[in-house]
Amino acid sequence: xxxxxxxxxxxxxxxxxxxxxxxxxxxxxxxxxxxxxxxxxxxxxxxxxxxxxxxxxxxxxxxxxxxxxxxxxxxxxxxxxxxxxxxxxxxxxxxxxxxxxxxxxxxxxxxxxxxxxxxxxxxxxxxxxxxxxxxxxxxxxxxxxxxxxxxxxxxxxxxxxxxxxxxxxxxxxxxxxxxxxxxxxxxxxxxxxxxxxxxxxxxxxxxxxxxxxxxxxxxxxxxxxxxxxxxxxxxxxxxxxxxxxxxxxxxxxxxxxxxxxxxxxxxxxxxxxxxxxxxxxxxxxxxxxxxxxxxxxxxxxxxxxxxxxxxxxxxxxxxxxxxxxxxxxxxxxxxxxxxxxxxxxxxxxxxxxxxxxxxxxxxxxxxxxxxxxxxxxxxxxxxxxxxxxxxxxxxxxxxxxxxxxxxxxxxxxxxxxxxxxxxxxxxxxxxxxxxxxxxxxxxxxxxxxxxxxxxxxxxxxxxxx
Amino acid sequence: xxxxxxxxxxxxxxxxxxxxxxxxxxxxxxxxxxxxxxxxxxxxxxxxxxxxxxxxxxxxxxxxxxxxxxxxxxxxxxxxxxxxxxxxxxxxxxxxxxxxxxxxxxxxxxxxxxxxxxxxxxxxxxxxxxxxxxxxxxxxxxxxxxxxxxxxxxxxxxxxxxxxxxxxxxxxxxxxxxxxxxxxxxxxxxxxxxxxxxxxxxxxxxxxxxxxxxxxxxxxxxxxxxxxxxxxxxxxxxxxxxxxxxxxxxxxxxxxxxxxxxxxxxxxxxxxxxx
Ligand SMILES: Cc1cc2nc3c(=O)[nH]c(=O)nc-3n(C[C@H](O)[C@H](O)[C@H](O)COP(=O)(O)OP(=O)(O)OC[C@H]3O[C@@H](n4cnc5c(N)ncnc54)[C@H](O)[C@@H]3O)c2cc1C
Ligand code: SF4
Ligand code: FES
Numbered sequence: 001x002x003x004x005x006x007x008x009x010x011x012x013x014x015x016x017x018x019x020x021x022x023x024x025x026x027x028x029x030x031x032x033x034x035x036x037x038x039x040x041x042x043x044x045x046x047x048x049x050x051x052x053x054x055x056x057x058x059x060x061x062x063x064x065x066x067x068x069x070x071x072x073x074x075x076x077x078x079x080x081x082x083x084x085x086x087x088x089x090x091x092x093x094x095x096x097x098x099x100x101x102x103x104x105x106x107x108x109x110x111x112x113x114x115x116x117x118x119x120x121x122x123x124x125x126x127x128x129x130x131x132x133x134x135x136x137x138x139x140x141x142x143x144x145x146x147x148x149x150x151x152x153x154x155x156x157x158x159x160x161x162x163x164x165x166x167x168x169x170x171x172x173x174x175x176x177x178x179x180x181x182x183x184x185x186x187x188x189x190x191x192x193x194x195x196x197x198x199x200x201x202x203x204x205x206x207x208x209x210x211x212x213x214x215x216x217x218x219x220x221x222x223x224x225x226x227x228x229x230x231x232x233x234x235x236x237x238x239x240x241x242x243x244x245x246x247x248x249x250x251x252x253x254x255x256x257x258x259x260x261x262x263x264x265x266x267x268x269x270x271x272x273x274x275x276x277x278x279x280x281x282x283x284x285x286x287x288x289x290x291x292x293x294x295x296x297x298x299x300x301x302x303x304x305x306x307x308x309x310x311x312x313x314x315x316x317x318x319x320x321x322x323x324x325x326x327x328x329x330x331x332x333x334x335x336x337x338x339x340x341x342x343x344x345x346x347x348x349x350x351x352x353x354x355x356x357x358x359x360x361x362x363x364x365x366x367x368x369x370x371x372x373x374x375x376x377x378x379x380x381x382x383x384x385x386x387x388x389x390x391x392x393x394x395x396x397x398x399x400x401x402x403x404x405x406x407x408x409x410x411x412x413x414x415x416x417x418x419x420x421x422x423x424x425x426x427x428x429x430x431x432x433x434x435x436x437x438x439x440x441x442x443x444x445x446x447x448x449x450x451x452x453x454x455x456x457x458x459x460x461x462x463x464x465x
Numbered sequence: 466x467x468x469x470x471x472x473x474x475x476x477x478x479x480x481x482x483x484x485x486x487x488x489x490x491x492x493x494x495x496x497x498x499x500x501x502x503x504x505x506x507x508x509x510x511x512x513x514x515x516x517x518x519x520x521x522x523x524x525x526x527x528x529x530x531x532x533x534x535x536x537x538x539x540x541x542x543x544x545x546x547x548x549x550x551x552x553x554x555x556x557x558x559x560x561x562x563x564x565x566x567x568x569x570x571x572x573x574x575x576x577x578x579x580x581x582x583x584x585x586x587x588x589x590x591x592x593x594x595x596x597x598x599x600x601x602x603x604x605x606x607x608x609x610x611x612x613x614x615x616x617x618x619x620x621x622x623x624x625x626x627x628x629x630x631x632x633x634x635x636x637x638x639x640x641x642x643x644x645x646x647x648x649x650x651x652x653x654x655x656x657x658x659x660x661x662x663x664x665x666x667x668x669x670x671x672x673x674x675x676x677x678x679x680x681x682x683x684x685x686x687x688x689x690x691x692x693x694x695x696x697x698x699x700x701x702x703x704x705x706x707x708x709x710x711x712x713x714x715x716x717x718x719x720x721x722x723x724x725x726x727x728x729x730x731x732x733x734x735x736x737x738x739x740x
Contacts, residue, residue: 172551172682172684173682174502174509174549174551210549211549211550211551212488212551213551213552213554213684216492216552216553216554217488217489217491217492217552217553218488218492237684237685237686238685238686239686239687239688241688241698243698247698248691248692248693248698248717248721250720250721250723250724251724253688254687254688256686256687256688257681257687257688257689260681260682260686260687261681265508265509265681266506270728270732271533271728271731271732271735272506273506274503274506274507274508274533274534274732275508275509275681276725276728276729276732278724278725349720349723350716350717350720350721397684397685397686398685398703399684399685399703
């Protein structure tokens with residue numbers, strides 16, 4: 001190996017001034033030359049730390065080596081041994097917290113752009129047209145119900161169907177994909193990609209039932225009468241509000257509603273699509289995670305003149321991905337750190353008019369190790385505002401826990417499941433993803449799905465719980 | 466799937482569909498609603514289930530054509546399939562033997578009150594029903610209501626049928642003449658439900674209303690359907706749609722219902738322009 005190359009290959013992006021005027025994807029992806037150039041930087045460590053940093057243990061040096069050699073087909077095959085949704089993960093995984101964080105070259109400030117390469121290889125495959133359908137094992141005659149079609153459900157379903165089990169996936173909404181379809185915006189994750197991945201899972205033989213709310217058309221216990229096992233991957237869909245005065249004024253949205261209207265229901269194309277959304281000139285998003293970044297950037301694309309983020313800690317503590325914070329800044333989102341809303345004020349007609357905030361300062365570290373924000377007394381100020389998007393988190397949807405008496409849950413309503421297997425307190429019932437962990441990441445949901453699929457397969461073959 | 470087996474026009478602009486959805490019908494109870502969509506561009510429209518025939522796997526939906534989406538829905542014909550029917554959603558009505566129950570339906574609100582009347586009657590209650598409409602032409606389900614009610618009172622705003630006046634006027638005379646009313650259930654325009662709740666408050670009669678908040682998913686995921694009940698925020702789609710009428714903040718409900726009125730008007734005008 002020659003001299004270390006510490007020039008991380010940049011990925012082309014749409015110009016910020018242009019991209020806020022459209023909803024197309026911001027990042028444009030590597031060309032073949034760029035991908036090979038980046039792949040050649042990998043020094044193929046003997047003990048690759050990157051693999052340990054990957055929640056699904058992709059053989060990272062191997063797929064990168066194949067790219068460097070120009071064997072893209074081989075590379076995607078290697079990738080799919082561990083990750084069935086690379087086009088999605090390459091775009092939305094927090095690589096800077098995972099594989100790229102521990103990449104040996106990170107110490108030199110130039111980790112391999114593993115995520116961009118992952119995305120490149122998945123897009124390359126899609127561009128070829130024909131996607132390889134791996135052969136499934138002979139039918140076992142066993143039936144599994146998968147509840148929820150987010151990343152956890154999709155992973156479980158595709159793994160189990162390839163092992164020869166018959167899989168039916170139930171989804172409450174009219175489109176499959178979970179947060180990938182209703183939450184994460186088009187400009188970050190094009191819906192065509194999610195559709196392609198879902199179609200792939202269907203081509204593998206998974207039966208998909210949309211508009212099917214489990215707990216309503218059938219309880220989990222009823223599913224167990226027909227299916228040999230049930231996997232619950234229903235996500236963390238219940239939006240939190242802060243409980244401050246004025247939160248029910250017209251113009252105050254949960255991020256879930258705002259993003260669902262914009263993405264799933266395509267309100268940005270109203271009246272061509274039927275669902276409306278309040279646009280507003282001045283929009284404030286409350287929160288500092290990916291969901292907040294997505295909301296603030298969506299507001300710009302809906303035509304807001306000013307889109308601001310209100311976050312109670314400082315930039316350092318923001319849980320959003322660095323890349324997304326940068327994108328938001330480039331696009332002109334204004335960040336108000338160490339600030340928290342305390343009330344919203346409206347007019348006679350219940351319309352939001354003003355937001356009242358208080359300044360914060362960082363105190364002693366709290367349980368999460370981050371310094372606790374404390375309000376500075378008397379620092380309240382008011383500012384006029386048209387739309388507020390509350391993006392402070394979600395908890396699990398209680399529908400399934402409420403209708404499944406045998407399921408043990410935490411006091412927050414998360415289903416209790418074994419980390420290694422996804423087994424719940426009820427025989428034959430497995431769970432994974434955000435419904436177990438609380439709002440987390442796509443890759444962790446997939447990782448949980450993969451583990452549960454292995455455990456379900458074993459349970460179906462041995463009958464041992 | 467979701468085939469419209471029967472379509473009727475009950476009154477000008479009020480349509481009835483019988484829809485073949487065995488999985489929904491099997492679980493539907495009085496008070497439940499479904500969400501339907503017209504097309505893959507359509508919004509998600511909540512509609513209360515007006516009747517269920519479990520043996521045939523059929524539910525009845527009754528809706529008034531008020532905006533673009535409901536007008537478009539009204540264009541579906543017998544034999545067509547609805548692109549999407551989700552449910553049954555929400556909490557079912559509390560159906561028990563309460564004693565004497567007054568059931569009030571105003572306008573298309575007669576449709577969702579009907580399964581409750583039926584359920585309450587079957588549970589052994591004495592059911593006094595008050596149904597009303599603007600005029601005779603717009604009155605729906607009178608025979609059906611009469612069939613399951615011990616007494617039925619009909620009002621029309623213009624006096625073209627039944628007693629002239631509002632359902633609340635009729636309620637007023639029942640409240641003064643009947644000694645023991647154990648419960649009141651009212652479904653109709655927010656303003657009507659609010660008036661009913663105000664009338665029964667001094668009598669301390671438990672009064673249940675069914676709210677028609679704006680919804681998106683209908684499964685508790687978005688919070689579009691927020692209402693304030695007893696000072697607390699509730700999600701109509703999962704905590705309701707039925708609530709204690711004495712605790713509901715109707716003012717807020719009505720203002721939230723008008724949140725998209727300018728967009729709705731635009732959509733309707735565009736649509737009418739096209740057809
Ligand atoms: C706006 C936003 C941006 C995000 N950005 C990122 C990011 O950049 N990177 C990242 O890694 N993570 C991100 N996340 C988090 C990530 O999307 C989630 O952690 C992940 O999707 C969880 O997957 P899941 O399969 O557990 O659940 P979900 O994706 O939530 O899917 C659950 C599915 O189950 C369905 N369902 C629920 N109840 C029922 C029922 N009773 N019957 C039938 N179906 C039901 C739901 O409709 C949904 O489709 C983001 C989340 C949001 C909201
Ligand atoms: S740690 Fe970095 S340099 Fe080493 S193999 Fe992994 S990606 Fe390549
Ligand atoms: S309609 Fe979305 S939470 Fe009720």
